[in-house]
Amino acid sequence: METADMYISGVGSYVPARVSVEDAVAAGRYTTEEVGLHGLASVAVAGDVPAPEMALRAARAAVARSGRSPAELDLLLYTSTWHQGPEGWPPQSYVQRHLVGDGVLSTQLKQGCNGMLTALELAACHLRAVPGRRAALLVTADNYGTPLVDRWRMLPGAVAGDAGSAVVLDTEPGFARLASVCTLSVSQAEEMHRCAEPLFPPGILEGRTVDFAAHNDEFRRRAVTEGDGTKVLVTLDERMAEAIDQALAEAGIKPGDVTRVACMNTSREIADQICEMRLGVPASRSAWEFGRTIGHCGASDQVLALEHLVRTGGLGPGDHLLMFGFGPGVTISAAVVEVLESPVWARARGGDA
Template sequence: METADMYISGVGSYLPDTVAVEHAVAEGWYPAEEAELHGIASVAVAGDLPAPEMALRAARAALARSGRPPADLDLLLYTSTWHQGPEGWPPQAYVQRHLVGDGVLSTQLKQGCNGMFAALELAASYLRADSGRQAALLVAADNYGTPLADRWRMLPGAVAGDAAGAVVLDTAPGFARLASVSTMSVSQAEEMHRCAEPLFPPGVTEGRTVDFAAHNDTFRRRAVTGGEGTMVLVTLDERMVEVIDRALSEAGIKAADVTRVTCMNTSGEIAEQICEHRLGIPASRSTWDFGRTIGHCGASDQVLALEHLVRGGGLGPGDHLLMFAYGPGVTISAAVVEILQTPAWSQRREGGA
């Protein structure tokens, strides 16, 4: 989806304190061999701070930086990957009550770790549908510190971190332009995140823990022994390349024009594989050095990286950030953000550079 008429006027985040991987290994939470293999340094852990409260804090920062009052917003999209509060209760209502107000359409998206990409596509389409619409607030938040999730072992090649990220997508020029966003599906792989688990009754109602790593391993072992499964893995690899190529093409750039790359905060070898083997971009241009300090924070990873780079001077006017993610379904997403100007909240601007 080409989105040259859509801008990012504000971005915000909430990151709690981190727990060092060395401490987790010493406590027996995280296997030492996994720590050595994946190179993760620390993980953000929010304790008992609810995800919707983290979302509210990130949203406040993004809206303040956008320069828009809440009354200018036309849409609120809240995306998450894990439970947010009481069952049957919508977390977006918390942000709406305490920040946005009642005059906007608000809803929750459950699109997994690339939920923010779906939010960008939906918000861009919603804003375009009526010339009077001005801006949308997109929020992602998760806290995995619950009994049915073991953050240290639930994900293949990653540790789950707690955080929130928020973006104000705007029809008026902001500090950045959303140049493109694209998503593709490989529905033949939908079993990857539920392998060997029945559809009913839902696992959470029976107190079953979530173990995506085990599901993924089972799916891949089956794929190795079966021709059809092998073809699914090949298709996943092909679609990954295809969706990135589409996002770059719609943004009017090539891989060589990409300044930085941000993927999901997983292991170093995965970041290297995506950057060097699929894009031909040095892994040093990825945000892995930042991601390895906070863990895989659900749908917030790319927003957290965007804010980190802009705030720290890692991206400046004329630079392009390629964002990439995949989630259950399987859905694979990519987007390109072009930096137009250095915002006032950047350390580069604050330092007078």
């Protein structure tokens, strides 16, 4: 979807202290082989800070930087990948109570690791639907330091990091423009994140650990032995390329116009594949060097990269950031952000926090 009339007026984040891979190896949680294979340096660990609290802290920063008051917001979208609090309790109500107020539509998305990109698309449609709507607040946060999941083992080629991030999407010019955003699906691959696990009763209620890496490996093993499975993997590759091509075309740019790329924070090998094989651009233009220090932070990766690159001078006026991600389903999303100016918060603080 072409979104030249949509702007980003504020971004915010909450990234807790990092734990180094060396410390994890010493504790027996990670291996030296994995350190060499994936090239990751550290992971953000929030301890007992709840995910909704991280989301609120990021949201406060984003709204403050946007120049909007909470009363000027018309939508609150909260997306996540892991449990947020008591079952049956909506985490968006926490942000609404402590920041936004009751005069907005507030809802939660369960879209996986590309949830913020999907939220951008939905928010743009919501703001366009009724004249006079002004801005939307999009937030996400996850804390994986819980039972039934091992952050060091749950994902293929990645370590799960804790963080919160937020974006204010605006109808008035901001420091950046959302040039395009799109989402495609490959529903034939919905088994990739559950594989042979039964649908009922839900595994979490029976105390089964969550291991997406094992599910992914089993799905790909079956694909090798079953002809239809191989077709699904080919379709996944094709749709990834299609999503990127569509986002670039709708933004009116070519791969060579992309200044930086922000994907999910996974291994160096995966980052290289996306940059060099999909885009034909050097992997040095990705945000991987930053991502390797915080881990794969659910749906926050791309927004954290945007904030980091703007604050550290990796993106400046006229530059384009391609954001890319995929989640269970399988859904594949891509977006292009054009930086219009260096915001006051970047000029004033500089560097990375």
